[in-house]
Amino acid sequence: MTLDEGPRLPGPTGRCWCGCGQETGAGAYFRPGHDKTAEAAVLATRYGNSVVRLLAHHGFSPEASVVAEATDRGIWEVCPACEYRGAPASVTVHRRKAKH
Template sequence: MSNDESDLIPTGTCWCGCGAKTARGSFFVRGHDKTSESAYIAVYHKGSVPQFLKDHGFGPGNSIVQKAVDEAGWTTCPRCDYVGAPASVRKHEKKCTATKGN
């Protein structure tokens, strides 16, 4: 099985398997990406996010969030400790009124 995203091509049908038609360029009908994640965790990790993280070597002492910062381009809000994908941090910053250190 390849981990290369270049071989992922939207097909016009939802990748969760429901059979619904998707918008052009989309893999999922709205919300079905999260449904698919939950279903995967239910089937392979006893429905538990902590079990999922443990099964992949993460948890206390080995942060998946830090790995996302180090290897997947995640960033931190300059005004607080919020961490996420760049688009998520930009959206957060528009509402953030915190000041680090306070």
């Protein structure tokens, strides 16, 4: 599923989407760090804690790279000095640490 094919996101509800029942800040879906808890729970319950199963389920493989798709769609960037790929903020941090 691509972002274009997915369901529309509902607005924040004031309750954490990980299911802990705690309140969130204005406009937030999660309490700090709880997005990673929810992500790990989905990986555990739907894919047996296997990133390979997650990738294969969505049609990715070494020949059909999720990283290449993220870059090709303009969601991720490539460092202009090397082949590092990541979210724009990650590329900025990478460039600073790599001093290029």
